[in-house]
Amino acid sequence: MTRIGFTADLHVDEYGSRRDPATGLNARLVDYLETVRFVSTQALARGCDALVIAGDFTERRHPAPWLVGTIQDALEECPPELIIVRGNHDGEIAGASIVTVMGYGLNTRGWQNAFARPGVTWVKRTAIAAIPYLDRHWLRTQPGFEDVPESQLFAALAEQYMAIARGLYAEAYAKHPDPDGVVLVCHQTLAGAHLSASQQAFLGDQQLVIDAADLGAIGFEGIVAGHLHRHQVLSTDPPILYTGSVERVDFGEQDEVKGFVIAEVGPGRFEWEFVETPARRYVTLTGTDPIPPTVNDAIVRGVDLDPAVDLIALREDLGRAGAFEVAELRHRPGDDDVAGGMSESLSAEEALVAYFADDPEADALIERGRAILAEVGS
Amino acid sequence: MPKESTTTALATRASAVPEWAGPKEVELLGSFPESKYNLLVPTVAIRQINPYLVPDIEVVQLSTDAEGGDIYHDSQMKDNHFAPTARALARLASVAGITQLDSRRMDDGKDPEIVEWRVEIEMTLPSGRVVRGFGSKRIDLNQLAKGWTPQRLAKAREHLVANAETKAFNRAIRSVLSLHGSFPKSQLAKPFAILRWVPNMAHPDVQKAYLGQLAPASARLFGPTNGDVERQEPLLIEQAPDDDAAPEGVDTETGERVEEPDWASTQTVTPGEQFVHKLREWTESSPAKGTATQKQRDALKELLRGLGQANVMTVLGAVWDLKAPGDISSAQADAILSMAAEDEHFATSWATAAGELAVATAGEGDA
Numbered sequence: 135m136t137r138i139g140f141t142a143d144l145h146v147d148e149y150g151s152r153r154d155p156a157t158g159l160n161a162r163l164v165d166y167l168e169t170v171r172f173v174s175t176q177a178l179a180r181g182c183d184a185l186v187i188a189g190d191f192t193e194r195r196h197p198a199p200w201l202v203g204t205i206q207d208a209l210e211e212c213p214p215e216l217i218i219v220r221g222n223h224d225g226e227i228a229g230a231s232i233v234t235v236m237g238y239g240l241n242t243r244g245w246q247n248a249f250a251r252p253g254v255t256w257v258k259r260t261a262i263a264a265i266p267y268l269d270r271h272w273l274r275t276q277p278g279f280e281d282v283p284e285s286q287l288f289a290a291l292a293e294q295y296m297a298i299a300r301g302l303y304a305e306a307y308a309k310h311p312d313p314d315g316v317v318l319v320c321h322q323t324l325a326g327a328h329l330s331a332s333q334q335a336f337l338g339d340q341q342l343v344i345d346a347a348d349l350g351a352i353g354f355e356g357i358v359a360g361h362l363h364r365h366q367v368l369s370t371d372p373p374i375l376y377t378g379s380v381e382r383v384d385f386g387e388q389d390e391v392k393g394f395v396i397a398e399v400g401p402g403r404f405e406w407e408f409v410e411t412p413a414r415r416y417v418t419l420t421g422t423d424p425i426p427p428t429v430n431d432a433i434v435r436g437v438d439l440d441p442a443v444d445l446i447a448l449r450e451d452l453g454r455a456g457a458f459e460v461a462e463l464r465h466r467p468g469d470d471d472v473a474g475g476m477s478e479s480l481s482a483e484e485a486l487v488a489y490f491a492d493d494p495e496a497d498a499l500i501e502r503g504r505a506i507l508a509e510v511g512s
Numbered sequence: 513m514p515k516e517s518t519t520t521a522l523a524t525r526a527s528a529v530p531e532w533a534g535p536k537e538v539e540l541l542g543s544f545p546e547s548k549y550n551l552l553v554p555t556v557a558i559r560q561i562n563p564y565l566v567p568d569i570e571v572v573q574l575s576t577d578a579e580g581g582d583i584y585h586d587s588q589m590k591d592n593h594f595a596p597t598a599r600a601l602a603r604l605a606s607v608a609g610i611t612q613l614d615s616r617r618m619d620d621g622k623d624p625e626i627v628e629w630r631v632e633i634e635m636t637l638p639s640g641r642v643v644r645g646f647g648s649k650r651i652d653l654n655q656l657a658k659g660w661t662p663q664r665l666a667k668a669r670e671h672l673v674a675n676a677e678t679k680a681f682n683r684a685i686r687s688v689l690s691l692h693g694s695f696p697k698s699q700l701a702k703p704f705a706i707l708r709w710v711p712n713m714a715h716p717d718v719q720k721a722y723l724g725q726l727a728p729a730s731a732r733l734f735g736p737t738n739g740d741v742e743r744q745e746p747l748l749i750e751q752a753p754d755d756d757a758a759p760e761g762v763d764t765e766t767g768e769r770v771e772e773p774d775w776a777s778t779q780t781v782t783p784g785e786q787f788v789h790k791l792r793e794w795t796e797s798s799p800a801k802g803t804a805t806q807k808q809r810d811a812l813k814e815l816l817r818g819l820g821q822a823n824v825m826t827v828l829g830a831v832w833d834l835k836a837p838g839d840i841s842s843a844q845a846d847a848i849l850s851m852a853a854e855d856e857h858f859a860t861s862w863a864t865a866a867g868e869l870a871v872a873t874a875g876e877g878d879a
Contacts, residue, residue, distance in 0.1 A: 250734075294733050298725075298726060298733065300713060301725050304713070304723040304726070325606045345606060345607075351713075481625075
């Protein structure tokens with residue numbers, strides 16, 4: 135039996151403008167580092183043989199060396215094996231990324247546990263098959279794929295992705311015909327998964343989606359994925375799950391529970407528990423909400439506040455109530471703010487009328503405009 | 513927590529593959545009675561014709577919560593009837609292995625209030641037969657939007673094209689999967705069971721085949737060789753021999769003797785020597801004249817207090833041949849104070865230099 139901690143989407147970086155007075159660093163960066171340290175030390179304290187990080191170490195794609203160093207420091211006290219997999223935020227330059235850089239500093243197995251490409255590593259007799267984040271850019275440059283539609287490109291990627299997953303499973307069995315288990319770790323969107331609200335806005339449908347059921351049918355004892363910040367379970371047999379991010383990234387994630395996963399892996403067995411992290415809270419106030427006690431130490435915003443609410447006084451009150459940071463405060467838009475003006479929702483003729491509404495020669499201009507529209511439309 | 517979908521554990525562990533004894537009927541549906549499942553499986557018994565593919569049943573559970581986003585109700589449906597949302601249908605389509613062949617607008621686009629869309633999809637049945645279906649949707653706001661508020665109309669226009677495409681896709685999925693437009697809620701509460709064939713990863717031949725595909729597939733998707741280099745042990749390359757046999761200080765092309773610049777010197781300069789050198793340079797460049805002022809002396813006293821008399825005099829003596837602190841000139845004091853202002857480790861550098869100078873002096877004495 136092997137005990138393994140799984141986490142992903144650390145996104146350690148600077149957010150907001152508050153400074154930590156003790157270190158001079160960005161206060162949210164300090165938050166993130168503390169949470170990563172919590173994950174690492176908890177995995178060790180709870181008897182894990184390894185900690186696997188399934189991608190997205192920082193928010194920026196090419197972190198400066200000092201940031202890489204602070205993340206390494208936060209992971210210093212960790213289980214005997216640290217296994218890291220490249221995510222979409224871990225950008226590569228000339229084949230190197232934060233994962234390859236950190237790989238040379240990893241304990242015991244070093245670079246063998248750092249995955250910027252698919253591969254298999256071992257924790258005792260349990261195989262960890264890792265597939266880093268896959269995007270379409272490389273394949274798009276290959277002969278025959280330069281101008282195929284996105285849907286065809288994604289279909290080809292998905293097919294090859296499955297071939298890799300099956301190949302890694304076969305590789306594990308080729309090395310140890312009777313392993314304690316084979317676990318797939320990846321950083322990808324799996325079909326059936328839910329994006330957080332903010333990720334939905336950025337990622338939308340423009341990404342590769344892998345069929346979780348197909349992966350599940352391969353025979354892995356468990357599949358653990360990074361990429362989506364919301365912790366979720368896609369399947370129970372075998373377990374297919376997202377650990378979710380360890381900290382809340384923005385208000386889109388304010389209601390999500392954050393944490394990491396510890397699993398006991400054995401032949402045909404993957405029993406897991408979710409360990410909650412002390413992620414900083416986000417609180418949204420609306421209307422005439424009174425200030426709740428939960429704003430203490432939380433990042434707070436006020437949206438659609440009643441026009442009668444004094445924003446300056448509210449900001450001061452929030453400060454007195456112990457808010458960690460006040461992100462934004464704004465009133466509910468009035469009717470005048472949404473109606474009228476030019477917008478894409480208007481037809482061409484409506485836009486024409488709206489545009490010349492205040493012109494003294496509106497009638498003649500609109501008439502001429504209608505004629506042009508008719509000419510263009512015919 | 514979202515509702516979960518599950519995969520039946522029909523794929524056995526690779527270490528426990530039974531020997532193949534020829535084509536056989538596989539009874540799968542005993543565990544999936546129609547009373548408890550919505551079966552999207554065309555036959556009761558499945559015939560497995562080779563050992564390389566195994567049947568697999570995927571179960572998809574839709575959320576029947578109003579907030580779940582998997583079902584919806586509208587006024588055209590019967591009471592307590594609900595329809596799967598586009599998201600739920602897309603999940604069923606994904607699990608059933610439905611692929612989209614074509615999706616295009618059919619109207620000429622001249623009337624901005626009208627959009628007609630057509631989608632063509634395909635699904636491979638467990639028997640191997642391919643089923644192809646299509647769905648189309650025409651939305652005409654000229655007819656549909658009579659009596660709507662301007663806000664509702666604006667919203668409808670904004671999503672007109674996307675709505676037409678989604679509805680066409682939904683129709684295509686429903687036709688291929690033989691799904692009704694709406695169901696009683698109790699029916700939708702039952703999980704959907706969908707059959708498909710998957711590679712038998714427990715079989716050694718299948719494993720071997722995929723092992724062979726691993727490297728090419730990785731290279732195709734992640735690029736060639738980079739990773740292979742990463743995953744090799746680093747090579748230790750010995751220092752190359754000097755291929756320039758010319759003596760130092762001689763131009764290799766002309767044979768002329770040349771004076772090397774300071775930075776080309778192979779001699780090692782110690783931190784103490786650097787410090788002493790810098791003190792002399794700064795003294796020479798200082799505009800101050802005469803003996804040190806009282807203000808300078810007070811500042812020096814404060815600055816050098818922690819270093820000890822011996823260390824202070826070792827450096828002052830070696831750099832400027834001073835016999836007592838009181839002999840210091842204004843330019844020398846200016847150099848010390850200016851360097852201290854720029855170097856936060858000034859005291860350490862001074863102590864290091866004093867230590868080196870003391871050792872050197874002792875060495876000279878020994879010699």
